[in-house]
Amino acid sequence: MAGAGRRAARVAVFPLPFQGHITPMLQLAGALHARGLAITVLHTAFNAPDPARHPEFSFAAVPDAISDAAAATEDGSMDRALAMNAAVEAPALAESVRDALASMLRAGEQEEEEPRLACLVIDATLTAVQEAAAGLGVPTLVLHTCSAACFRLFRSYDMLYDKGYLPAQESNLLLPVKELPPLQVRDLFDPSKLPSKEIGLKLLNLANETTARSSGAIINTFEALEAQELETVRGELAEKGIPIFPIGPLHKLTSVDSVGTSLLKQDSTCIQWLDTQESGSVLYVSFGSVVHITQDEFTEVACGLANSGKPFLWVVRRGLVLGVEKPELPEGFESAVKGRGKVIEWAPQQEVLAHSAIGGFWTHSGWNSTLESVYEGVPMLSRPNFGDQLVTARYVEDRWKIGILLEGVLEREKIKRAITMLMEEKEGMETRQRAKNLKEKMRMCLESSGSSQQAVDKLVDHILSF
C-alpha cells in the first residue's frame, strides 16, 4: 500500500483557496494516499499550500486573479466574497485546470510508472472547474466541507421560499422550521438580505449543481452525529445514482497534520503556557480564519474576558477587526489579565483543544473547529457569524447540547455571564458531560470497523471503479 511501488490510481484534488477548505481537502488527500492512491494537489497562487510540507503529494499551480479581486474590494464585504468567487470561477483558471488534467491523463497513458488519473475531487462550489474536467471525461467527486445539516439546508431554499419561511421577517425569526429541525428561521442564511437575492441564491445553489453532476459526494461528518440529515441527503441523491460518503472527522483519518495545512504560522508558545494552568480551567477563544468583527465588538470581547476572571487563550489574528491590520488591545487589558490571559496571533488549535488545561471553546462555529472540539470533548460557547456557522451553532446548542449559544449584541456583561455559565455553573457541567459522551461516539467511528473508516474504504473502491 502506501509507499510500496506503483500506486493504484491518481486522484487530483482542487480545494477552494481558503483555510477552512484547504485543510479538509489536504486531510482527505492524506487519507486516500494512505490507502494507496497517488495525489496531485491543484492550487491557486493565492493561499497556496506549501509543497515542502507534503513530499508525498505532487502539486500543480494554476494561475489566478484572486488576490487582485480581493485587493479591489472592501475587506469583509459581500462584494469581496462575490468578486473572489468570480475569480475562482474565471474561464482562464478552468482552462489551466483542464491543461493540468490533460497532462496527467497523457502521463497515465504513456508512462509505465505513472498511475492513471481516476478522478478530480473539487470543493463544492467549483462549477467551472468541474466543467473543465467533464470536457476531458474525468469524473468528479465533490467534497462538502460543512455539515450534512448545512448541505441539507442548502438543498432546501426553494421549499423555504415556497413555505414562506423566507424572506425572513422580524416576526418569524424564532419560528421553528419544522421540515429542518432543530433550525429556526433566524438560523437560515437568508439570500434576500444580500445585495442581490438572485446572486445569493446562485451562490448557495453552486454546491447542489456540482453535486448533481458529480460521481459522488464526500461529507466531513460521521454517521452517529448526523444520522437523520445523512439519511435525507442520501435518499435524495440515491434517486440520481449519486452515492454519499460520510468521512469525518477528516483531521483524525489522515496523517496530514495541522502544521502541514495551516496557512499561518502557529504560535506554539501557548502550549508551555497551558502547561502552567489548572486542568479544565482555560477558555480557548478563536473565531477562525475569515470572520471579522467590529472594533466595538473587539473591545467588548476583551473586556468580557478580562471581567470573567477566568483564564483564557485568545487568538487575535491579523485582520480580525474590520479594516484593522493588527488589532490593538484596550488600555489596561494586559495588566488586568496578567498571568491568566494569553493573546496570540494563530494557535496550533488541534493541540490546544487536546490540552488538559482547556475547559471550553468560544468559537465562531466553523465546521472544522466544531469537529476538532467534539473530538476532544470540549464544550463550546458559540458565536456564529454567517452561512453554515449559524446552522452548526444551533445544532451544538439544541441537538447535541454540547454548547451554549451567545446571541444578540456582544456586550461585556453578557459575555462574562455566558463564560461563567459554561465554565462553572450546573448547566455548563452538564454540557461538558454531554461533550465527553459525544467524543466517545466520534472515536468509535474512527475504529477500524467504524463507520468513517468503512466509508473511506468504500470511497477508494468507488474511485478504483472509474
Ligand code: UDX
Ligand atoms: C470557513 C467557515 O467559517 C466555516 O464555517 C466553513 O465550514 C469552512 O470555511 P473558518 O472560518 O476558517 O472556515 O473556520 P473553521 O472551519 O473552523 O476552520 C478553521 C481552521 O483553522 C481549523 O482547522 C482550525 O484548527 C484552524 N485554526 C484556527 C488554527 O490552526 N489556528 C487558529 O488559531 C485558529
